[in-house]
Amino acid sequence: MTVVTRFAPSPTGYLHVGGARTALYSWLYAKSQGGEFVLRIEDTDLERSTDDAKQAILDGMSWLGLDHDKGPYYQTERFDRYNQLIDELLEKGLAYKCFMSVDELDAIREEQEKKGEKPRYPGTWRDRSDHPENMPFVVRFKNPLDGEVVINDHVRGEIRIANSELDDLIIKRTDGAPTYNFCVVVDDWDMGITHVVRGEDHINNTPRQINILKALGAPIPEYAHVSMILGDDGKKLSKRHGAVSVMQYRDDGYLPQAVLNYLVRLGWSHGDQEIFSVEEMIEHFSLDSISKSASAFNTEKLNWLNEHYIKSLPSEEVAKHAQWHFEQQGIDTSNGPSIADVITVQADRVSTLKELASISRYFFEDYEAFDEKAAKKHLRPVARLPLETVKEKLLAIEDWQAENIQAAINATAEELDVGMGKIGMPLRVAATGSGNSPSLDVTLNLISKEQIAQRIDKAINYIANRENS
Template sequence: MSVVTRFAPSPTGFLHVGGARTALYSWLYAKSQGGKFVLRIEDTDVERSTEQAKQAILDGMQWLGLEHDLGPYYQTERFDTYNQYIDQLIEKGLAYRCYMSSDELNAIREEQEKNGEKPRYPGTWRDRTDYPEDAPFAIRFKNPKEGSVVFKDHVRGEITISNAELDDLVIRRSDGTPTYNFCVVIDDWEMGITHVVRGEDHINNTPRQINILKALGAPVPEYAHVSMILGDDGKKLSKRHGAVSVMQYRDDGFLPQAVLNYLVRLGWSHGDQEVFSVDEMIQHFSLDHISKSASAFNTEKLIWLNQHYIKTLPASEVAEHAIWHFAQQGIDVSNGPAVADVIKVQADRVDTLKQLAEISGYFFEDFAEFDANAAKKHLRPVAKEALIEVKKALESISDWTAENIQNAINQTAEALGVGMGKVGMPLRVAVTGSGNSPSLDVTLALLKQSTVAQRIIKAIEFIENRENS
């Protein structure tokens, strides 16, 4: 059997963390089995579905690198197909017209609740044929009255639901549109879905969908219902816990590799291993190793993973994502060193790519002003001579390398008879605008020799203005 899995989000909002994890598990299982991964947009809720949300899902999947083999399919483009199957069920006596209004049904459910009963449709129109003329009607599926639905869940083991617990599901509304639970059944069948990975909130839908599949003579896929993700306070993950949108993590400076690694461990494990490349995830992933317990989101651990990937991935790979953050901050990186080279010297100093862009602007463009505290401490009149002399030493370098730059700084300090800090710190503030940077030799080596000279002149002028004010 060729494995086919699917991710089928509803486009009523952004791609959230829980959805992304479900997509990842589904994608990983398909890849681990040499199968196919389907992306299906379940937009039957026409009123709440938006084009913006559809695009947000596509963007999130693309950013994470969870490429689909088939799709994206849109349910609203398949209504004719669903209705053909509904008509077949009606002809076979497996579905029927229901003329009960919403008000009638709500009144019945209220009465049932008062009596401590489970609210459900009582089957009023199940066997009736005395249809009123020109009255609106829905179509309901004739759910079996006897027996039970039994299925083996990869996460939860065997699940048994009595058919007596299930009422007759509406499969087509009175306006002629098919409903979610029916569309899912037809799509899973026609798209050859063999394994359905989805959230535990769908467990109640599963027996209904299995009964419809059996009524149609369709194969029943295997299921894996994953538990929810909680915040670190034990409550359902929400905006109060920080970012819940996948793209918000991109905006905050996280690498997709870090987010994927973090998500895969939110409910799945392979021994004590914490860090996984995508290839390792594919190699080791199994539906049967997904935990049935809810997982708690830990932002600190995600930050740790992000820092790990910034430091250990090839700098060129990190640069592909970092360039976006420079652009967001209005920094043009085309006139400076290679972004990958900046990452090599800054990786140990940041947790996120957003931070990296924030502290690395001076590599690509001049800064508007010196950091006030750094300038007050290091751009004083006593530093003027050191800057003049180190400028001369740096301008005399014929081969602009970190080693030669360091030698020029050392020689300047020796000639002036001062410690390295008396030369290095004013020079750092002059060239970077602040008192923090990677080691001076590699920092200056990434800048043009002429740029370094111009910034030293700017610092000397700053000191002279202070003297004269």
């Protein structure tokens, strides 16, 4: 048997963290078993489904690298298939038309609640044939009245639900549209889904869907219902906890590798290992190792992982993702060093790619003004001679390499008989506009000799103006 899993989001908003984790688990299981991963967009809610939300899901999956083998399929393109099967169920007496109005049903449910009973449809039209003409109706599935549904869940173990607890589900609305629960069943059957990984909020749907699958004569998939993700305050994850959209993490400067590594550990583990490449996730993942306990989101842990990947991934790989952030901040990287070279010297100094772009602007363009605090402290009259001397020695360098730059700085300190700080800090402020940068030799090496000379002149002019003011 070829394992086939699916991710089937509803396009009513962005791809959220919980959905992304479900997608990851489904994707990993398919990959670990040499199977197939299907992407299906469940857009039967015509009022709430939007094209923007569909694109947000596709963008999120693409950014995470969760490629699908089949799809994306859209339920709205399959209505003929659903209606064909509903007609067959009606002909076989496995479904029926129900003419009960919404007001009638609400009154019945209100009475049931008063008696402390579970609100449910009482089966009024289940066996009736006295159908009124020209009256709106829904189609309900004729759920078995006795027996039970047994689910051997990979996460929760055995779940038993008596059929007497389930009422007759609506599978077609009065407007003729098939309902979510029926479409899901047909899709899983037609697409050969063998394993369904989804959130625990679907547990109540599963026995109903299994009964419909049985009525259709379709095979029953295996199920794994994963627990919800909580915020760090123990409450259900929401916008108040910060970013909950996958693409917001992209916007905030996280690498997809860090987000994937973080998500896979929200409910799954392999010993004490914390860092997982995608290849290691695929190698070790199993549905039976998913915890049934809710997981708490921890932004500090995600930040730690992001720092790790910025430092440990090949700089060329990080640069692919960092380029977007430079563009977002209006930094033209076409003139200057490669982003990969900038990452090599800046990786230890940042937590996010957004921060990386922000502090690296001076590599690509001149700064507008000096950092006021750094200039006040280091661009004083006493720094004028060291800057003039080091500029002369830097301009004399024929091979603009870090070791030669450092040698020029050392020679300046020796000639003027001053400590390195008297040279280094004024030069750092002159070269970068601020008092913070990687070591001067590698920093200056990534900026052209001519630009450095111009920036030193700018600093000398600043000192001259300061003396004259």
